[in-house]
Amino acid sequence: MSDLIEQEVNKLPDLSTSQCERLKNLMDKIYMMESTQSSSAQSLIEEIMSEMSLVADLWKAVGNQ
Numbered sequence: 001m002s003d004l005i006e007q008e009v010n011k012l013p014d015l016s017t018s019q020c021e022r023l024k025n026l027m028d029k030i031y032m033m034e035s036t037q038s039s040s041a042q043s044l045i046e047e048i049m050s051e052m053s054l055v056a057d058l059w060k061a062v063g064n065q
Helices: 002-010 017-035 041-063
Strands: none
Touching: 002 017, 017 041
């Protein structure tokens, strides 16, 4: 899944530094979730959802400028 996200991100127009950092954090967390069988999967899912929300907020902020 992280590979698919990276492919889609590469199709986006220029991103700000903070947007790139948020997307990298999101991809790292998804990769961690994919590569582990830990019992903390729910915690990782919650972190991923939080990162996605922050990324969406950044895009909205840039779009409103």
